[in-house]
Amino acid sequence: MLVLVLNAGSSSLKYQLMNPETTEVKATGLCERIGIDGRLIHEAKGHKIKKDLPMPTHKEAIKIALDFLTTGEDKVIESIDEIKAIGHRVVHGGEFFNQSVIIDEDVIEKIESLIPLAPLHNPAHIIGIKICRELMPNTPNIAVFDTAFHQTMPASSYMYAVPYEDYEDHKVRKYGFHGTSHYYVSNEAKKMLAKEDSKVIVCHLGNGSSMCEVRDGKSIDTSMGLSPLEGLVMGTRSGDLDPAVMNYLMEKKNMSSEEMISYLNKKSGLLGVSGISSDLREIIEAAENGNERAKTAIDMKCSRIKKYICSYAGVLEGVDAICFTAGIGENADIIRKKVCNGLEFLGVELDDEKNKIRDDKSREINKTNSKTKIYVIPTNEEFVIAHDTYELVKA
Numbered sequence: 001m002l003v004l005v006l007n008a009g010s011s012s013l014k015y016q017l018m019n020p021e022t023t024e025v026k027a028t029g030l031c032e033r034i035g036i037d038g039r040l041i042h043e044a045k046g047h048k049i050k051k052d053l054p055m056p057t058h059k060e061a062i063k064i065a066l067d068f069l070t071t072g073e074d075k076v077i078e079s080i081d082e083i084k085a086i087g088h089r090v091v092h093g094g095e096f097f098n099q100s101v102i103i104d105e106d107v108i109e110k111i112e113s114l115i116p117l118a119p120l121h122n123p124a125h126i127i128g129i130k131i132c133r134e135l136m137p138n139t140p141n142i143a144v145f146d147t148a149f150h151q152t153m154p155a156s157s158y159m160y161a162v163p164y165e166d167y168e169d170h171k172v173r174k175y176g177f178h179g180t181s182h183y184y185v186s187n188e189a190k191k192m193l194a195k196e197d198s199k200v201i202v203c204h205l206g207n208g209s210s211m212c213e214v215r216d217g218k219s220i221d222t223s224m225g226l227s228p229l230e231g232l233v234m235g236t237r238s239g240d241l242d243p244a245v246m247n248y249l250m251e252k253k254n255m256s257s258e259e260m261i262s263y264l265n266k267k268s269g270l271l272g273v274s275g276i277s278s279d280l281r282e283i284i285e286a287a288e289n290g291n292e293r294a295k296t297a298i299d300m301k302c303s304r305i306k307k308y309i310c311s312y313a314g315v316l317e318g319v320d321a322i323c324f325t326a327g328i329g330e331n332a333d334i335i336r337k338k339v340c341n342g343l344e345f346l347g348v349e350l351d352d353e354k355n356k357i358r359d360d361k362s363r364e365i366n367k368t369n370s371k372t373k374i375y376v377i378p379t380n381e382e383f384v385i386a387h388d389t390y391e392l393v394k395a
């Protein structure tokens, strides 16, 4: 069965055509600059095409993607009828969804009602869903939520210590994100550990970064909150800070609340501290050339990750495995080393040589006798979306 996985952003659309039964990926693509000018990157049969194509709206983008899948030399299917279901990544499912669902009017209304909590993402997802329903009226659409995996968190993790009525009336609480990645990676770790009641900590370190505390396959706590701004130091996001900083700076710099949120989301994090880039590779290079702010940015990133590892290990009363994933977690051995260094008291012993090996497969990088395992597990969110979609429609 072929499933189309779609991730519709505000000006972009990522897609992947996949067979979830065999995990074979037939084609992948990215439509960028939708509503501006339009650019397509499409990869199939080992060929990568880059083309500027007008994409005034998401509708043209989806049509272009479907055209590339069904026509030309690198076509991978004869007709869109071969696509048996469409799996949509949806960032915010609020408290409505603790698992993936087949999309109907009620689901669309619920995703719409969550727009105030995800103003950049949920509107784009709804557009993607509606266009698919229009272009392929007989094909089922499935929603897979970034927040769903974290719905198992206990109140002690998800509540903020603000007046309770604001949780009841306004749903102010921690939701957590990157759920499909945390699910996939912790599940792989669980298989690798082959142990009952496993205690796993996942470090998803990309431009957006978050951590997750997982007990026997269930999310117990995560570092992102009401929005993806809380937690780790990220590419351009500040992560945790004293909320009083906001009011103080708004007065000092005469900023509105929107400007403040944009400052914390887009101008802060590694970029804000280093003044160089949000891309860790450039910051590592600058630090190696002696740039002090770049060194501070890296130290802050690693120290924050370490704090979360220790607090999660404390709540879990131990840890069986620490997992690294996403762009930084999978590739930056320097960051893994800095994070693990000093955690020997938790039974964490990194093998320096194994840590340096480059590989795109899941692997163990701890010393043979390390009590706590350290895993690098490449994430695969598209597979989770395709798999959930398949499970819901296969009957």
Ligand code: ADP
Residues within 6 Å of the ligand: 205, 206, 207, 208, 209, 235, 278, 279, 280, 281, 282, 284, 326, 327, 328, 331, 332, 333
């Ligand atoms: P996202 O999906 O959140 O946009 P990714 O998971 O693609 O992000 O991760 C992007 C980050 O990974 C960037 O900061 C990039 O610098 C970092 N990264 C990728 N490869 C390497 C590498 N070899 N060494 C260090 N950092 C890397």
